[in-house]
Amino acid sequence: MRKRLILALSLVTPVAIAATDPQTDETYGQCIIVPPVPYNPPTTEDANKNNQQIEISSDYSESKLGQSAVFQGDVSLSQADRRITADKASVDQRLQQLSADGSLVFQDSMITVTAESMQAQMRSNVASLTGAQYWLHGQQLHGKAKNLQITKNNNLILQDSSFTTCPPENESWVLEARRIRIDSKDEWGEIWDAKLRVGGVPVFYIPYMTIPITDKRKTGFLFPTFSSSTTNGIEVSTPYYWNISPEYDLTFTPTYMSSRGLFTKTEFRYLAGDDQQGQVNLEYLGSDGKLENSPDRYMFHWQQQGALDENWRVRANFTDVSDNNYFNDLKSDVNRATDNQLNRVGDLGYYTDNWDFGVRVQDIKVLGEDESPYQVMPQLTYNFRAPRFWQGLDFSLYSELTNFEHRGEDWNSADRLHFEPTITLPIQGPAGSLTSELKLLQTNYWQHNIRDNELQETVNRTLPQVRVHGQINFERQTNYFDENYRQTLEPQFQYLYVGYRNQDEIGIYDSADLQQDYTGLFRDRRYSGLDRIADANQLTLGLTTRLFDEHNLEQLKFSLGQILYFENSKVNLYSDELRQESSTSVLAAELDAHLYSDWFISGAIQYDTRYKENKKSEVTLDYRPGPNKLVQLSYRFVPDLLNRNTNDRVDISQAGFRTTWPVTNSLYFVGNWYYDLNEDRSVETYTGFQYESCCWAVRLAYHYHIKTNYQDNYNPAIDNRELFETGFYLNFVIKGLGGTGPLGVDDMMNDGLFNYRKPLYLRN
Template identity: 90%
Template structure:
């Protein structure tokens, strides 16, 4: 008959970590690690009520009251969420000791341990297990130890131990150590005399190191990365993470480049109260060995955004670099090589339900161009909204006061005051909508330091604007290829009238051409900014049709539209620009479609019906049969673009191929190739393989791409710079030692010059 004994003794103190059900499998990627003995602490209801009570059951027991007790045969000891099973156990009540051995298993909410024997001092709440194997709950970390001690604070101290995050039958890596201390409260481990073996071969020794046992942040070195390229040579990066405080941290990454020198990157992140966050980046390369005169190169970046209180918002962004080619030559944490504009902006705004007020300063630095844009120093804006203010009419007022400055002395500057009251009558219903809008555009300029005789010191411009936009929604049930669909037909029109006034006396401070895609056909402006407001007397006609499947998911969207000009606009961006006497705009069309099964297509075209020529076109064909499975073919054509380096007009005709595919369950391939049909050359080739198991990951990539080269102070002539760059990159991460591994194929898709941009918003 099985016997039970209840003792009012404390074995170990309660754990601070939440209890884990060992019956549940702990899954990490493709790993499944299961504690060896199922145990359900919720069944120990009586023990949970009193942490001091120990329940002991066995097949046989011999007890001397007040002195000792011996238990044999399927012995089970439990206290709160702790449990010990063994073949034999002895309790010495005089010495306050507990000994157990034979098929011994110890479990609590933090760890499961199998051992040869155990000794517990019940006065000090310390237990020592010999010949131990352990599994940390909630982690894939497990290992062995000559002895494992559980302290009164529930910390673990292991002597002559080893651990890994690999499955027991696949120890691809293992860390051996003389001593390991795992802090259950801080959730970090300290290791002394650590030796790392990969595939059984010792590859690394560290006299002291720390590792996380959860995702909690802690100061320490992160995993290094290695690469080699034709312009930078051999690169070795060793990032160091400093967990300064809960609201501050810093990552310092020194990178040695054999061709250039030591490149350091520092990223400081902070929280300013509960609702603000910011980041400061400093990058520096001293005496660049690849450039003439070995100049020093640097990058500074600071950004902050958030709420000051319920109504006030703040945003700031500042970036500066030493030279135009900084992002082309060096891999920055802030901008990509394809970014050639540095936007420096500071915003402070006050927001309420019906009005808002804002202050902005802005300076844009364009890399590779001699002419710099104007600075906004500052701009004050005020917006007022009064919906349904009278008989269904909405009233809005937009106003701004802007001061335009310029770094150059030989540039005119200006102050601009703009008022834009708007009255709108919106009529909406299930069958469609009709919006009528009346605006008055009042702008005043005061221009200073005038360098062009055609400009005027003072300009007052008053323009009326009328806009009527309507849309009708038709739909029907139909079927295609034996599938049922709901098809919509959405014709829309817009009539736009804007008054004319000669604006040649106004300088160009913030205006530029806007794209005439399908959405752009329904804008009420031809140019961005306010320096040029083109007169208009035009009608835009557009048509959109969509197909929705039985699950109401959009499977096709096709749009087609064009502007009909009743009068040609007399206002151009520049006074010497030729007048456009075309009676129509480009014919703009867009298509997104789920063709069949896993095939998708996306495309857009802007066609000049007057000159019978294509102004812009792009098309993308995707095959996406599943997660991380993609084959994409693309083509784009853009004629008559300005080359800022040579001031020549060039055409872009480019085709591309991109794919990602799992070779096995753990091995992925990512590749892309882009070819310039005009120059008859490859502009980018990227090939990458990533292998990722539950305990380690490795990525090997090859990248060949064209380099953007600008003239700058360091290299006035661009013909002495490399036109193409070739690089090999290797990342290796051991999971469980502070690394999380490569992020997966998604970040590999963005490694190249041409980021993967899913062109379709349709879903399977």
């Protein structure tokens, strides 16, 4: 008799543990069920030769040659990747049948089962266990079955069974079924006559369903969501996922809105080879019951990007909607309500180390605006780079040929040819850098169908540009508040000269004002695009200082800068604009600092030193003591933003409060509140609670926010549209039934109009 094998009890007892943040030792509502350890047979040469051989050890055995054998006392049987331990086992050699009972444990690479008894056919490798409890290896799924059959292909068939992903001591939900079949190869399960119990109470009956048993994608229904709002009424969404193939999938989400009707959303994703991917979204609401005349409303979106080969790249993006208020009224999967520009673009480019060539078409649709931008149909670009081509000089060439078209009949069109050769002398070292740059800006316009008397059919514009930029790096060791720091001092300057040419005879096709923040002070252009290149004779001075702690982590950054004008620019974006006469630009400053312990501050200001006016300011104060813990106070101010279409001036003076905080290890709170100080009203309030355990999650949220209302083709008057919307939202997910649950605190912080980000990046 060979030495008996010993199986420890811990191998068949799952344990639930809570996930812990390594930095804080705080649990945060996630837990992992530690399943039994799978049986890993020894890879001996004899076992590889004959995987049908059965090895048995026990304390006592009795056998009849060629007929039967009985084993008792700590019995252990192993065959290939399967092992059985029991108090008693018997083998009928004539029928090739194995029976076992008493403290029975069955293990293989896929499953661990404890049972009352087992019958197995040794020829077919089929086993049947009664009174079974099972655990799937590598998963949190476990359950019970009156009868469990293991087929020769390692598939499972369970009769009168149940399963859950909750820990055994706290089974918040259990799915009971008459029959379950689990396919080990395709990694999915079929369930017949299923009853879902939550907290011991039956809540749902499903005659047939399929579920994935791993993270592998599987066709089927996803979890529904419920909400109620003052504009849409009661909403119920039931997404359906179709796993068409490894390269294609589709999600169809019908949503019933009691105030509007049936709203359907379809998302189709695809892979085009190894290096390209894309998706198509189609959303449709037929006969909107909330609006007069019950119009049909729709949204279409297509995007694709990737590489055709080693050099060719392609990108396409197209979105269209039925009306201006589509994103304001309906929750789309493509754009947010705060997005009012639809950028339709197609790019094809060829890239090498020294040159690249591109073709682009672009059309921007601005929702709520009477005037639409020009279309780029098409634009050809060519870039050439020759670093260190002679005596340390760099040479580059940017060129483009662009055709501008417009949908309106009263608008002219134009062709623009632009060349921009540049010679640069870069001098760089540890102590600083000095870059000298010489450009020639050569632009030709051919303008057609001119209706503005100021414009000319043919314009030839040649402008020289000289730019010298330098920076010096100083640093020292210092001490603040009994802490050692390394402090840097980084003064920089830029001299910019651009020649003058009256450009009122050129139309505005793609030019607009640029921001004058600290980084913008060192640009070489005042306007985007090429239709207006402002003359310049100016000097920019800037200074940045940083503090680094002993671990070389940046604790403070402060920048301050201003432009000194030797001559005022004579070029404005529009000929009827008042010319700005000032010897200096705004004084721009930015601050990002770790104040103390868990306190952080970020801010930016643009201050007019001539008129003593605040042109723009933003500031946030954050308290971040740990993961998912945040309290933020913010304020931003932007005065007198002129809308040229309506001649309205709009001031933004807005205070905000945002917080996320764990109430318990499993319960989180997220809230924000933004207040318009000029209008003396709240513009958004969001409150959300999320509870998440090992095996289920629920989120309840309240959202009150201002609505953007545009004049539209179906409803030119906006007075009868709601100015504010109030909504309640409920998400519920049972983990292990195809749902992954709410995406956590980060997802909740992006639910409102204002995403969580430093206001330094909030642009009006």
